[in-house]
Amino acid sequence: MSDKTLEIRNLHARIVDGDTILKGVDLVVPRGEVHALMGPNGSGKSTLAKIIAGDPQYEVTEGDIVLEGQSILEMEPDERAREGLYLAFQYPVEVPGVSIANFLRLALNARREEGDEIGVMEFYQKLQSAVKNLNWDDSIIERNLHEGFSGGEKKRSEILQLLVLEPRYAILDETDSGLDVDALKVVSQGVNAARGPEFGALVITHYQRLLNYIVPDKVHVMVDGRVVRTGPKELAMELDQKGYEFIREAAHA
Amino acid sequence: MSDVNELHPDAAKLEGMRHTEQYDFKLAEDYFFKSERGLSRRVIEQISYYKGEPQWMLDFRLRAFEIAEKKGRPKWGPNLDDLNFDEIFFYVRPTEQQQTAGSWDDIPEEVRRTYERLGVPQAEQRALAGVGAQYESEMVYHKLKEEWEKLGVIFLDTDTGLKEHPEIFREHFATVVPPEDNYFAAVNSAVWSGGSFVYVPEGVHVDVPLQAYFLLNAQNIGQFERTLIIGAPGSKFHYIEGCTAPAYTTNSFHSGVIEIVCQEGSDVRYSTIQNWSHNVYNLVTQRAIVEKDASMGWLDGNLGSKVTMKYPSTYLVGERAHGEILSIAFATDGQHQDAGAKVIHAAPHTTSSVVSKSISKTGGRSSYRGLVQIHEGATGARSNVECDALLLDETARTDTFPYIEINEKTAHVGHEATVSKLDDEQIFYLMTRGLGEEEAMALIVRGFLDPVAKELPLEYAVELNRLIELEMEGSVG
Numbered sequence: 001m002s003d004k005t006l007e008i009r010n011l012h013a014r015i016v017d018g019d020t021i022l023k024g025v026d027l028v029v030p031r032g033e034v035h036a037l038m039g040p041n042g043s044g045k046s047t048l049a050k051i052i053a054g055d056p057q058y059e060v061t062e063g064d065i066v067l068e069g070q071s072i073l074e075m076e077p078d079e080r081a082r083e084g085l086y087l088a089f090q091y092p093v094e095v096p097g098v099s100i101a102n103f104l105r106l107a108l109n110a111r112r113e114e115g116d117e118i119g120v121m122e123f124y125q126k127l128q129s130a131v132k133n134l135n136w137d138d139s140i141i142e143r144n145l146h147e148g149f150s151g152g153e154k155k156r157s158e159i160l161q162l163l164v165l166e167p168r169y170a171i172l173d174e175t176d177s178g179l180d181v182d183a184l185k186v187v188s189q190g191v192n193a194a195r196g197p198e199f200g201a202l203v204i205t206h207y208q209r210l211l212n213y214i215v216p217d218k219v220h221v222m223v224d225g226r227v228v229r230t231g232p233k234e235l236a237m238e239l240d241q242k243g244y245e246f247i248r249e250a251a252h253a
Numbered sequence: 254m255s256d257v258n259e260l261h262p263d264a265a266k267l268e269g270m271r272h273t274e275q276y277d278f279k280l281a282e283d284y285f286f287k288s289e290r291g292l293s294r295r296v297i298e299q300i301s302y303y304k305g306e307p308q309w310m311l312d313f314r315l316r317a318f319e320i321a322e323k324k325g326r327p328k329w330g331p332n333l334d335d336l337n338f339d340e341i342f343f344y345v346r347p348t349e350q351q352q353t354a355g356s357w358d359d360i361p362e363e364v365r366r367t368y369e370r371l372g373v374p375q376a377e378q379r380a381l382a383g384v385g386a387q388y389e390s391e392m393v394y395h396k397l398k399e400e401w402e403k404l405g406v407i408f409l410d411t412d413t414g415l416k417e418h419p420e421i422f423r424e425h426f427a428t429v430v431p432p433e434d435n436y437f438a439a440v441n442s443a444v445w446s447g448g449s450f451v452y453v454p455e456g457v458h459v460d461v462p463l464q465a466y467f468l469l470n471a472q473n474i475g476q477f478e479r480t481l482i483i484g485a486p487g488s489k490f491h492y493i494e495g496c497t498a499p500a501y502t503t504n505s506f507h508s509g510v511i512e513i514v515c516q517e518g519s520d521v522r523y524s525t526i527q528n529w530s531h532n533v534y535n536l537v538t539q540r541a542i543v544e545k546d547a548s549m550g551w552l553d554g555n556l557g558s559k560v561t562m563k564y565p566s567t568y569l570v571g572e573r574a575h576g577e578i579l580s581i582a583f584a585t586d587g588q589h590q591d592a593g594a595k596v597i598h599a600a601p602h603t604t605s606s607v608v609s610k611s612i613s614k615t616g617g618r619s620s621y622r623g624l625v626q627i628h629e630g631a632t633g634a635r636s637n638v639e640c641d642a643l644l645l646d647e648t649a650r651t652d653t654f655p656y657i658e659i660n661e662k663t664a665h666v667g668h669e670a671t672v673s674k675l676d677d678e679q680i681f682y683l684m685t686r687g688l689g690e691e692e693a694m695a696l697i698v699r700g701f702l703d704p705v706a707k708e709l710p711l712e713y714a715v716e717l718n719r720l721i722e723l724e725m726e727g728s729v730g
Contacts, residue, residue, distance in 0.1 A: 053685045056677075077684035078693075086685070093682045097700030103686075106696065110687035144700070161686065 003069040004031040006052075006085075006169045006200060012062035013051050021047045023225035024063065031068075031168060031200040034191075036211055036236060038204075039222035040244045045204045046090055048222070049173040053087040054080050067169070082111050084168030088158035088175050094146040100157065101127060101141040104164050111165075130163035133193045135186050152183040159190035170194070170201045176210040188213030208240035221247050291339045294318060297443050300344045304412060304446075309423070317432035317442030324436045330622070331560045331589045336534050341506050343444040343477070397461060406490075407452040408463050411479050414450025421452055425483055429512035429540050429568075437562075438538045441477050441510040448478035448509065451492055452485070453519075459490035462524075462710060478509045484519035484547070493710065494525040506534050507558070513541035515549045517571065526554035526581075526713060528720070531588060533558040545571030545600075552708055554581040555590050556720065564622060566595035569603035569634075576605040579705045584617030584649070585724060593622035593654075598634040598664070609640040610705055612698055613649035614724075620652040621670070629660040637667040643701050644674050645694065695725040 008027040014020040021044045029035050039045050051058050052065055054077035064071050072080050095103070104127060109117045118126075127141055134156055146154050155175050162170055172191065176184055191201065191214050203214055211219075211233065219235040220227045221244075229235070229247055239247070289296060297318055301311040326333060401408055407418060415422050432442035449465050465480075482492055494511075507529060515521045521541070529535055535558035541549040551565040567576030582590035590613075596605040611619035621640045642651035653670050675694060683693035698721050699706070706714050 053681075055681055076690070077681060078687050078689050081685055081687035089682065089685075093676070093679050095679055095683070095697060095700055097703030098696055103683075103696070106688060106692070107686040110689070110692070144703075165686065 005029060005066075005068065006031075006202070007066040008048070008052070008063070009066060010063035011048070011051070011060065011065065013047065013058050013060045016057060016059050020061070021058070021225055022051065025222070025225070025227055027202075027220055027227050029169065029200045029202050032197040033217040034195060034201045034203060034214060036203045036205060036214075036216040036219045036233075037222060037227075038206070038208075038219060038236060038239060040248075041206075043222045044225045045222050046173050049087055049090075049171045049202075049204055052080075052171055053077055053085065078110065081107075081165075081167075086162055086165060086167035086170040088155075088162060088170060088172040090173040090175075090177065092146050092154045092158055094144075094149070096144055096147050098145045099142050100145055100160070103145050104141075104161060107161070107165060127164055130160050130190075133163055134160055134190045136160070151178045152180070155179060155187055156183070156190075159187050163190060163194055166194075166199075168198065168200065170199070172201060172203045174204055174206065176205050176207065184210065185213060208236045211236045223248055290342055292318070292321075292341070292343050292440070292444065296343050300444060300446065303344070306415065307419070310415065313427065313432075314443045314445075317439050320432045321436060321439035321443060324439060326436050330562055331591050331620075333534065333560065336506060338506075344446055401459065401463075404457050404459070405454040406457060406459060406463075407450065409450045411448040411450045411481060412446065414481065418450070418452070421483065422450065422481070425512070425514050426481055427512070429514060429542050430510050430538050434540075435538060437508045437536045438510055441479060441508050441538070445477045445479035445510065448480040448511075449482070449492070449494070450480070451482040451490075453483070453488040453490050455485040456487040457485070457490075458488070462491040462493045465492070465494040476507050480509065480511045482511070482513040482521065482523065484513070484515045484521040486517040487519060488516075489520040491522040491524065493713075494523070505532050505559075507536070508534075509537045509539075511537065511539040513539075513549065515541055515543045515547040515574075517544045518546045519544075520548045522550040522552070523565075524552040524554075524709065524713075526556065526709075526717070527561075528557035530557060531559050531586065535559075535561045535563065537561075537563045539563065540566040540568065540595075541576070542568045542570055543574040543576055546573050547571065548575040548577075550577040550579075551594070552579045552705070553592065554705075554717070555592050556581075556583045556724075557588075559588060561588075561590045561592055563591075564593045564595050564624075566597070567605065568597045568599065569605065569631075570599050571603075572600045573602045573604075574600060575603070578605075578607045578609075579708055580607070580609040580611075580621075581702055581705050582609075582611040582619045583721075583724065584611070584613045584619040585615050586617060588617045590617070590619040591622060592619070593624075594638075595624040596626070596636060598625075598627040598631040598636065598661075601630070601632040601634070603631060603634045605636045607636075607638040607640075608705060609638075610702055611640075611642045611651060612645065612701065613642070613651050614645035616648045618650040618652075620654060622654045624656040624658070625666055625668075626658045627661045627664040627666065631661045632663045634661060634664040636665070637669075639669045641670070641701070642672045643698065644672065645698070646675075691725050692722075695722045698725065 006029045008025050011022050011025040013022040025048060037045055047058065051060065054075065060073055065073055067083055067085060072083060105123055128138060131138055131140060146157060158175060175187055179187060203216060216233050219231055219233055221229040294315065297314045301314055427442065430438050432439040451463060453459060513521060513523060527535060543549045549567050553563060553565050555561045555563060565578050569576055576596050578594040580592055580594060582592045584590040593609060594607045596607065607623060609621050611621065613619045623638060625636045625638060627634050640653060644651060651672060655668055657666055657668060659666055675697060679697055680690060680693045683696060684690060688696065699718055706717055
């Protein structure tokens with residue numbers, strides 16, 4: 001296998017001094033592919049997303065996370081981000097008084113060497129083209145980060161940031177939850193715009209619905225802290241029809 | 254006046270100098286004069302004599318001294334036990350004051366490093382540190398001064414104001430903050446020196462802010478500065494004092510009085526950001542009287558000093574007068590910022606708004622102390638107070654002491670206070686976007702201050718941001 005992957009190896013993890021949530025996750029997302037991660041509530045999907053991003057609330061007890069041949073377990077969340085990892089949060093926080101434009105410029109420059117900061121024109125072009133991709137109004141960039149945003153607007157902001165920051169790998173944690181069909185289409189349009197040979201993604205979702213718009217190369221199913229099944233995109237349809245029970249039964253058989 | 258030789262051992266020399274002063278400015282510049290330590294009648298007489306003041310000012314000073322003696326120090330607020338008057342020089346001739354630090358090499362390494370990190374130009378650094386004058390800004394100042402003079406605007410240091418404009422001066426001086434007001438105002442009244450004197454004539458709008466900064470080379474800075482600002486009817490201007498870069502001083506006690514008169518229909522703004530070195534007790538009385546249809550805005554930033562007690566006050570005495578107070582405090586490393594605001598509504602349909610933002614970290618303590626008073630008969634008065642405190646770690650502390658006295662049934666008063674801690678989820682979120690932990694914290698702090706910072710002139714806002722970044726360094730264990 002080539003080095004151009006995000007690989008989760010036998011990952012065990014728990015809440016710091018608390019319950020064990022991941023019990024040996026194995027998963028490979030090659031750059032250039034979009035994979036879906038599905039599973040019932042409480043199976044550990046969101047925990048996996050946060051652990052990949054480096055959330056200090058959790059501790060890894062066994063296994064490894066390898067980004068293009070390099071273990072990132074010991075890295076701080078910002079180092080992981082600078083290595084090209086991105087997490088679209090299920091519940092993005094509000095940061096009052098910080099405009100989207102200022103914030104994204106800082107975030108972009110954090111990835112660059114000192115003295116090589118992005119030019120103002122180049123930055124605004126990039127930002128405006130991302131805003132356009134999401135059928136958003138230009139004025140959004142002057143609003144404070146998620147302050148007074150609706151749930152749907154927050155999700156859209158997560159994809160806006162993805163388009164501007166251009167990570168190599170993105171994890172989308174239930175970006176579809178709470179979205180109506182129109183918002184879902186817009187968000188999917190954004191993700192599809194990011195797709196290409198240099199971009200890999202793990203799309204976490206409960207429902208097959210999202211996968212009508214973001215068609216995955218593979219589908220993984222997680223139950224009780226493990227990936228129990230991996231298959232082609234049709235697996236999502238099957239899950240939708242039969243529910244998670246048949247997988248659960250198979251997993252325990 | 255008593256015999257010259259009684260006043261000061263160098264009095265004879267002083268006397269000689271006062272004569273030469275008119276002819277030989279340079280000699281005067283080089284002359285060294287410092288009062289003896291401590292506060293006494295004798296010291297006050299020395300000061301007044303040295304300055305060649307009119308008798309009424311000497312009488313005023315002595316009366317103020319008696320009031321201070323009678324009043325004694327406040328029994329509330331921060332601990333002032335370490336503040337020993339017997340060790341303090343109550344008057345240092347301004348040129349020496351600028352050079353109290355002696356030479357550049359005497360400035361503490363820490364202060365010099367901060368200047369470098371802030372990118373403050375060398376000439377400016379020296380002025381801030383009190384070891385040099387600011388020649389570049391003086392050029393700008395002279396050009397502006399010509400324009401202001403054409404408009405009839407007076408912008409001088411206070412001592413010169415007293416000499417050159419005695420009528421306007423005497424009419425307003427100590428009318429806003431009388432020595433009876435509080436102990437530190439009385440002390441200031443007794444020993445005041447320096448400060449700015451501003452008079453903007455009727456109907457005149459000044460577009461460029463009047464910056465005390467420009468007077469840095471003149472007799473403006475002082476431990477006991479006394480600023481008197483008068484906005485004649487319909488005038489409009491912005492006065493700015495201080496700057497965000499740390500001001501180093503060997504004087505451990507700073508107690509200014511700022512008096513502002515906003516006459517009918519005028520619109521006056523006063524902005525100050527102080528960043529004294531952490532050995533300073535900064536106890537300042539700032540007050541404005543706002544007449545009918547006039548508007549007064551305070552922007553008060555407290556970043557430095559060891560202990561601050563500062564509560565910009567606004568007396569709304571005419572119908573429809575409006576007052577605004579924006580306050581920022583940053584307390585770290587054992588600093589105590591006791592800041593706030595006072596608004597007195599004494600006329601119908603007066604309005605006011607107070608926004609206070611404080612940040613405390615590593616053992617710092619910030620207090621909001623505020624008073625909103627609505628007099629009977631101030632019908633339809635409205636006031637809104639919002640104070641938000643942000644705590645960056647477990648060792649920081651914040652308190653809120655809001656006093657509200659309403660004696661008018663038709664008044665509306667709103668008060669909102671929040672205390673928040675730095676949120677781990679916010680930090681994690683920002684870090685997943687590539688920002689380092691300190692950078693993430695600094696961004697949250699800047700966002701918290703944003704509603705106030707955006708009222709600042711741009712260059713101040715930029716400096717404030719850089720300063721917060723510096724303050725945040727080393728916050729991550």
